[in-house]
Amino acid sequence: MGVTTTPQTAAPRTAPPATPLITVEEFFGPPARSNAQLSPDGTKVAYLAPWRDRLNVFVRDLDGDWPETPAVDDPASRRVTADDHRSIETFFWSADSRYLLFLQDTDGDENAHLHRVDPARAGEPAVDLTPVDGARVVGTQHTPDPGTVLVQFNARSPELIDLHELDLDTGRLTTVAENPGDVLGWMRTPSGRIVAFGLDDDGTHLLSDWNAGEPRVISRISGYDQPFGILPTVPTPDGAGLWTGSVRGSDRMRLVRIDLDTGEQHGVDSHPVFDLDVLRPTADPRYPAPLIVHPGTGELLGARYLGARQEIHPLDPHFAEVLPRLAELSDGDLAQVTCDTAGLRWVVDFTHDRDHRATWFYDHSTGTARRLFRSFPHLDPARLAPVTPVTITARDGIDLPCHLTLPPGTGHRDLPTVVLLHGGPWYRDSWTYDPEVQLLANRGYAVLQVNFRGSTGYGKAHMQAAIGQFAGRMHDDVIDALDWAIAQGWTDRDRVAIYGSSYGGYAALVGAAFTPDRFAAAISYTGMSDLVDITRRVVPFARRSLVNSFLRYMGDPDVPEQEADMYARSPITRVDDITAPVLLVHGANDLRVHRSNSDRVVEALRARGAEVEYLLNEREGHWFVNPDSNIELYRTLERFLARHLGGRVAGEV
Numbered sequence: 001m002g003v004t005t006t007p008q009t010a011a012p013r014t015a016p017p018a019t020p021l022i023t024v025e026e027f028f029g030p031p032a033r034s035n036a037q038l039s040p041d042g043t044k045v046a047y048l049a050p051w052r053d054r055l056n057v058f059v060r061d062l063d064g065d066w067p068e069t070p071a072v073d074d075p076a077s078r079r080v081t082a083d084d085h086r087s088i089e090t091f092f093w094s095a096d097s098r099y100l101l102f103l104q105d106t107d108g109d110e111n112a113h114l115h116r117v118d119p120a121r122a123g124e125p126a127v128d129l130t131p132v133d134g135a136r137v138v139g140t141q142h143t144p145d146p147g148t149v150l151v152q153f154n155a156r157s158p159e160l161i162d163l164h165e166l167d168l169d170t171g172r173l174t175t176v177a178e179n180p181g182d183v184l185g186w187m188r189t190p191s192g193r194i195v196a197f198g199l200d201d202d203g204t205h206l207l208s209d210w211n212a213g214e215p216r217v218i219s220r221i222s223g224y225d226q227p228f229g230i231l232p233t234v235p236t237p238d239g240a241g242l243w244t245g246s247v248r249g250s251d252r253m254r255l256v257r258i259d260l261d262t263g264e265q266h267g268v269d270s271h272p273v274f275d276l277d278v279l280r281p282t283a284d285p286r287y288p289a290p291l292i293v294h295p296g297t298g299e300l301l302g303a304r305y306l307g308a309r310q311e312i313h314p315l316d317p318h319f320a321e322v323l324p325r326l327a328e329l330s331d332g333d334l335a336q337v338t339c340d341t342a343g344l345r346w347v348v349d350f351t352h353d354r355d356h357r358a359t360w361f362y363d364h365s366t367g368t369a370r371r372l373f374r375s376f377p378h379l380d381p382a383r384l385a386p387v388t389p390v391t392i393t394a395r396d397g398i399d400l401p402c403h404l405t406l407p408p409g410t411g412h413r414d415l416p417t418v419v420l421l422h423g424g425p426w427y428r429d430s431w432t433y434d435p436e437v438q439l440l441a442n443r444g445y446a447v448l449q450v451n452f453r454g455s456t457g458y459g460k461a462h463m464q465a466a467i468g469q470f471a472g473r474m475h476d477d478v479i480d481a482l483d484w485a486i487a488q489g490w491t492d493r494d495r496v497a498i499y500g501s502s503y504g505g506y507a508a509l510v511g512a513a514f515t516p517d518r519f520a521a522a523i524s525y526t527g528m529s530d531l532v533d534i535t536r537r538v539v540p541f542a543r544r545s546l547v548n549s550f551l552r553y554m555g556d557p558d559v560p561e562q563e564a565d566m567y568a569r570s571p572i573t574r575v576d577d578i579t580a581p582v583l584l585v586h587g588a589n590d591l592r593v594h595r596s597n598s599d600r601v602v603e604a605l606r607a608r609g610a611e612v613e614y615l616l617n618e619r620e621g622h623w624f625v626n627p628d629s630n631i632e633l634y635r636t637l638e639r640f641l642a643r644h645l646g647g648r649v650a651g652e653v
Helices: 024-028 279-283 317-327 435-442 460-464 473-487 503-514 531-536 540-548 560-568 571-577 596-607 627-645
Strands: 034-038 044-051 054-061 077-079 090-093 100-104 113-117 137-142 148-157 160-167 173-177 183-188 194-199 205-209 216-221 241-246 254-259 265-269 291-293 300-306 310-314 333-339 345-351 359-363 368-373 387-393 399-405 415-421 446-450 491-501 521-525 582-587 612-617
Touching: 024 435, 024 627, 034 090, 034 333, 034 345, 044 077, 044 090, 054 100, 113 137, 137 183, 148 173, 148 183, 160 183, 173 183, 173 194, 183 540, 194 540, 265 300, 300 317, 310 317, 310 333, 317 333, 317 345, 317 359, 387 473, 399 435, 399 473, 415 435, 415 473, 415 503, 415 627, 435 446, 435 627, 446 473, 473 491, 473 503, 491 503, 491 627, 503 521, 503 571, 521 627, 531 560, 531 596, 571 596, 582 596, 582 627, 596 612, 612 627
Parallel strands: 415 446, 415 491, 491 521, 521 582, 582 612
Antiparallel strands: 034 044, 044 054, 054 077, 090 100, 100 113, 137 148, 148 160, 160 173, 183 194, 194 205, 205 216, 241 254, 254 265, 291 300, 300 310, 333 345, 345 359, 359 368, 387 399, 399 446
16 A cells, blocks of 8 residues: 655654643534625625524625624524524525525435525424425525526425425416436426436436427437436526536546437536535535526636546636635635625635634725624634545555544644544545544544545546445555555554544444454444445335445345345344444434434344443434434534544543
8 A cells, every 4th residue: 555645754752742732512513604605686694593503594794793693682693494403404595685595405305395484584484385294395596587496305205306486575386397116306487498317227317308299219328337216407598508427438537518409418517626616515415516606697707627636727708807706715625605786795604624604705896805603603723633635555456545633732642543434335535524533633643534446537438446345445445545644653553533424424334344353443324234224215216226335235125136235245144253343323303314224233233232322313314403402412423432542532631
């Protein structure tokens, strides 16, 4: 194995000085403000802030003073939602700035409904615009009529996503297109053309015109090369095309325009090294969209590419003037971008490894800018740990982009280490603020994040190298990265924990069961333990799409030989080999990874007297949303790690 970059030279064998302990509450309590979005008319800003320990939507006039730490009784800030049960995560303005719309599920069941509030009537309760029990909104789209939005959800049948037009004033839903059974999603162009995204039996993605009688296939996209379909999907303002990502004829994802008449792809933009940053935002709505689009005209302003750091290519002359001025505001990476319909007033925030989303206002007409707020004003970036991208060479020669975070201070050597693995596995870690990483570093651990094969954003060859390699070479990548950290002197080989959520939780259980001599502790957060069970429990409307993901990468449980191989790669069949203490965390309402994946591991370990802890949260799903849930989780985690790796814990120095 080798390494192409290292964070610094190996330090002497001296212990780093203790840094002040930051409490779990400081890291995982609700932000003072976050997710600011400028109204299209450029006069108001909506954002999330805590009320009764839950994040709700607030509105404030853009002009005027913005105190760094908002007062509880601040008269300039108007709360427009009143959910004291579950934090709100996703909201947006209507096109005419009249309403705010937000998505909310029930205790993590992911059956999100679309709700409406009127900022001018802040005391009125929110209106559920999709009041169908068990249905789930999977997509929304503005229309040329600011009084309506398009909504994709499965009101008619659990496995069928239909397209509806929603009148925001009356709440009336009008069906625009019914799903015959093979459509995964919809879009309507500004000219009124309806386009469907379907899937052939062999996994080929189908882009079809639905405007005249029988659907007409416009374009076919390889499901092998693009397993998650035609992403992103942004219609051109003239309605004749679609901006999207493509890897056709290339290892890297580039930006193309698909002609909706001919299906031909025309190159728009690309980067010589980086992928268009497509799959990560699709997987996690907290990340900014890969394409920056003008909210008024629909014109394409810019495209994001992500390597060790982000690059944005301006694709519009006006945005080419604005972008350098925005970049001057922070040494981080530009994240969320909102502007008024004139493109003069901008509210933006930045990704940074030690500061979560500082938010700024920039006025292009005057060239002036001011910071509106920091999400966590009580956290001093100087007390937090730098995140360093490194590239490690795996045993078979593949490059593994990784991130190493060392505790603040000097003299790092032979540190207790947490190998922190992302979910998916079709996802990626990046240079960003992660409260998990910072908590662990503050407690004295080195943190090693590995973008093992199968991770997205590093070309299709890197992703496809994971086919058939669950608990195989994907795990070898983790071990190779760990061996590198040990060889560099950062890591004490006898004090290593492996930790992750979802696929990362599966990888943690694989580490404990398949290589038990390498880890002193393992933590699985909503992790998979049974690959067959995961595949068979997929929610109805998503089952058709499995051909390009689970079935191709893990195996088909309906084929006996593949089912046997899936069991062989499942930690549930190797529980007796686990020797390290294990912590399992799960949300009882998890629909992606059923709680039985943790229940069965706990039962098997307890049956033979092995050391295991289990934190089961009855009010959460696949990932914990409410602040009190996360505080309980990370208090449990820090105590578990302190017992088994020797790091610090709240109340100690």
